[in-house]
Amino acid sequence: MDIFEAMETCRAMRYLRPDPVPDELIDKLLWAATRAPSPGNSQGWEFVVVRDRDVMSQIGELVGGRMTASMGGLVDTLPPSQARLLRGALHLANTLPQVPALFVVCSRRVYPPQDPQEVFVWSCVYPAAQNLILAARALGLGSTFATWQTVAETELREILGIPEDVFIGATIPVGYPERDFGPVARRPVAEVVHHDHW
Amino acid sequence: MDIFEAMETCRAMRYLRPDPVPDELIDKLLWAATRAPSPGNSQGWEFVVVRDRDVMSQIGELVGGRMTASMGGLVDTLPPSQARLLRGALHLANTLPQVPALFVVCSRRVYPPQDPQEVFVWSCVYPAAQNLILAARALGLGSTFATWQTVAETELREILGIPEDVFIGATIPVGYPERDFGPVARRPVAEVVHHDHW
Numbered sequence: 001m002d003i004f005e006a007m008e009t010c011r012a013m014r015y016l017r018p019d020p021v022p023d024e025l026i027d028k029l030l031w032a033a034t035r036a037p038s039p040g041n042s043q044g045w046e047f048v049v050v051r052d053r054d055v056m057s058q059i060g061e062l063v064g065g066r067m068t069a070s071m072g073g074l075v076d077t078l079p080p081s082q083a084r085l086l087r088g089a090l091h092l093a094n095t096l097p098q099v100p101a102l103f104v105v106c107s108r109r110v111y112p113p114q115d116p117q118e119v120f121v122w123s124c125v126y127p128a129a130q131n132l133i134l135a136a137r138a139l140g141l142g143s144t145f146a147t148w149q150t151v152a153e154t155e156l157r158e159i160l161g162i163p164e165d166v167f168i169g170a171t172i173p174v175g176y177p178e179r180d181f182g183p184v185a186r187r188p189v190a191e192v193v194h195h196d197h198w
Numbered sequence: 199m200d201i202f203e204a205m206e207t208c209r210a211m212r213y214l215r216p217d218p219v220p221d222e223l224i225d226k227l228l229w230a231a232t233r234a235p236s237p238g239n240s241q242g243w244e245f246v247v248v249r250d251r252d253v254m255s256q257i258g259e260l261v262g263g264r265m266t267a268s269m270g271g272l273v274d275t276l277p278p279s280q281a282r283l284l285r286g287a288l289h290l291a292n293t294l295p296q297v298p299a300l301f302v303v304c305s306r307r308v309y310p311p312q313d314p315q316e317v318f319v320w321s322c323v324y325p326a327a328q329n330l331i332l333a334a335r336a337l338g339l340g341s342t343f344a345t346w347q348t349v350a351e352t353e354l355r356e357i358l359g360i361p362e363d364v365f366i367g368a369t370i371p372v373g374y375p376e377r378d379f380g381p382v383a384r385r386p387v388a389e390v391v392h393h394d395h396w
Contacts, residue, residue: 003201003336004226007233007329028202030387035205036328037343040283043385052394085238122317123345123368126324130234131205134332138201145235147321161396170321187241189228196250198359 001138009181010134013142014088016175018098025139026051026101029174032135033105036127039120042111045128048104048160053097058159060096063148067093070151081185092144092173103172104156105129108165118167125169132172142177145170199336207379208332211340212286214373216296223337224249224299227372230333231303234325237318240309243326246302246358251295253357258294260353261346265291268349279383290342290371301370302354303327306363316365323367330370340375343368 030047038044050056067090075083075090096102107125109116129145136143149156149168162168228245236242248254265288273281273288294300305323307314327343334341347354347366360366 001201003199003204003332004230006201007230007333010233010235012235012239027387030391032202032205034384034387034390035208035382037208037210037331037382039343039345040280041210041383043390046390046392046396048392048394048396050394055394082238117348119320119345119348122320123324123343126321127328127343129321130325130328131332133235134201134329135205145237145321145325147237147317150315150317163396166396184233184235185239186232189225189232192232192241192244193228194244194246196246196248196253198244198246198361198364 006134006138008183010137011181011184012144013177013179014092014144015178016092016099016142016173017178018100019176021100021141021174025141028139029103029132029135033128033132036131038124039111042124044107044110044121044124046106046108046166048106048162050102050104050160051100055159056099056102057097059102059156060093062152062155062159064094064096066151092146093148096173099173100175101173103132103174104160104168105132105170105172106162106166106168109167121167122169125167129170129172136174137181140176141174143172143174145172147171204332204336206381208335209379209382210342211375211377212290212342213376214290214297214340214371215376216298217374219298219339219372223339226337227301227330227333231326231330234329236322237309240322242305242308242319242322244304244306244364246304246360248300248302248358249298254297254300255295256357257300257354258291260350260357262292262294264349290344291346294371297371298373299371301330301372302358302366303330303368303370304360304364304366307365319365320367323365327368327370334372335379338374339372341370341372343370345369
């Protein structure tokens, strides 16, 4: 797929079908993620790919329960676009036991070698995650950039055995989409650009 | 360009020709960057696009001087691949006055609305930056993910007038490349993947 078409139509997909994702597509997503740049090419990233039904159910119950408790009541108070987004996020978390795959994108603090800095963790993990979701779009797979570690980090680490010194950057559910891809909604570029000086 | 070809051949380009980059390509890079996802579609990103020769010279002298002083002596002590990378990084910073454009990718802390968190700044700014460098590759432009704010943040903010509450995520020089695009060098995927559990 053309790269600009993939970027333009890479809608967050929060309604995913339970059909399994073939191994070769899972591998292709990981290959794409690891083509990203990283500071000094340090490649501190690591990925947990979850497809085991029991593990998915545990994570779904944890995250779905936590999100529903803290945010479920907000749906009716938000403007339509935000309400739609939140409804989708709750749906996704609560249907996780049926979602075929979850990618947990992590990185260690490894760069610079003598003085590893946290900002370099984020500049490693998120470009890789972005490659992953673009690749999913190109392969006809739905995904979305979730950050479920922010609602249940301790428990998520425990379920997945993620070491303490590893940073979790994103949790990306992947499956064939129930809805159509289409252009993303964004503010006009002119509103966010400064030329030569802020 | 096919998205997987762009990802595979998106080498960091640290040797850039001085030829100007047409306005429509600058615009296309910004369009691509702003197709990225952001937490709750909050789009907290902002970009400074520098092309003014005086400003580029100021930044080049600042960053080039700072990097040469702190890292120039290391070149001969490093293994070949790291020495090559550092030599390229120093070359790029020191030739910045001749580089046609520099994108400074920033984000404010805007999400969640009631309790904005720093991790959401990074998960906004770096996917946008990754889209930008992939788009550059697809357009035949060289770029690299630099983080010059880590060596001279105070001065860089002053030169560009970047407000205190704005986070700088990446500084991305862009121009036509002096060298060839080609496959990136990465560790085997199997070394960085865990299935179902770390």
